[in-house]
Amino acid sequence: MALLDVQELQTYFHTEYGLVKAADKVTFHVNEGEIIGLVGESGCGKSVSILSVMRLIPSPPGETVGGKVIFEGKDLLKYQPNGREMRAIRGSKLTMIFQEPMTSLNPVLTVSRQLTETLELHLDMDKRAARERAIELLRMVGVPDAPRRIDDYPHQFSGGMRQRVMIAMALSCNPAVIFADEPTTAVDVTTQAQLLELMKDLVTRLNTSLVIVTHNLGVVARYAERIYVMYAGRIIESGRSEDIFGHPRHPYTVGLLNSVPRLGERHGTRKLIPIYGLPPNLINMPQTCAFLPRCTEKIGKCEKEPWPELRAVGDDHYISCYVDIKGK
Ligand SMILES: Nc1ncnc2c1ncn2[C@@H]1O[C@H](COP(=O)(O)OP(=O)(O)OP(=O)(O)O)[C@@H](O)[C@H]1O
Ligand SMILES: [Mg+2]
Secondary structure (H helix, E strand, O other): OOOEEEEEEEEEEEEOOEEEEEEEEEEEEEOOOOEEEEEOOOOOOHHHHHHHHOOOOOOOOEEEEEEEEEEOOEEHHHOOOOOHHHHHHEOOOEEEEOOOHHHHOOOOOOHHHHHHHHHHHHHOOOHHHHHHHHHHHHHHOOOOOHHHHOOOOHHHOOHHHHHHHHHHHHHOOOOOEEEEEOOOOOOOHHHHHHHHHHHHHHHHHHOOEEEEEEOOHHHHHHHOOEEEEEEOOEEEEEEEHHHHHHOOOOHHHHHHHHOOOOOOOOOOOOOOOOOOOOOOOOEOOOOOOOOHHHOOOOOHHHHHOOOOOOEEEEOOEEEOOOOOOOOO
């Protein structure tokens, strides 16, 4: 059984322009100790999906209106977002590393206080034990001179070091799943690679599951064992990393892969083809497949039938598409 099983999750936002269906029947699961990737263009609903799992959707304007989030045999959607049960899980068993660390680290508290607070709260440690553990965590994520640096404030750390502090915080209570939402966009590429390697090493060593949320296909190719591709609030293809990259079956995934350079590819050996058009506005979405206006593979059925449900096209490989582009 999956460690975390998200089924048909629906989160909508009520805005002055209309109802935004940001996550519309999003289904994915995370196995123990596994690294998965959630990819898709900006605005397709990646962050909303994981924030819904964490019960962190601001309400109003947001509302999770349907689905199930099964964790340790319980449906988290049955809990109050700020109730006792969710507070016990969030930040300890399910944790998050956010896009921009300066917005999630508290600027007026020392790093020590931010780390020890969680340890005291969730693991019931006394002050001294919490401080020792916090120093150990900082060492683990490669913060040099940890016993001294722990008393610094977040602004005294570089961007890369702040990300390391965030990773330490996310790991502090031995979580089951860490969600890393574009964990590395705020730092340069060398630091980005180091941080991803660090996260991979740590989660592998600690047998923690990691969900990497990104629009960078290179990142998921390198780190994720399984991949979920999102488009306009839905998962449109999922499968093992090698199948998604080696044999993509949804025209959108094919388009995504054709539009970015691949690792190790010699310059000029393949023409990059962009996906023409724009992602749809998530307000007043058509009943038909949302990729239809941009799709080069569409058939008559696509114009008439509703957006198809996910269907199996291989071992652990699913697409929501009427067209089978196998072999193309
Ligand atoms: N608080 C909010 N109020 C209204 N709409 C929102 C809110 N938060 C998110 N949305 C909408 O939900 C949709 C999905 O947003 P989301 O942040 O999940 O995208 P994303 O895939 O994470 O994009 P990015 O790659 O840019 O981070 C977008 O259309 C966005 O405008
Ligand atoms: Mg996002």
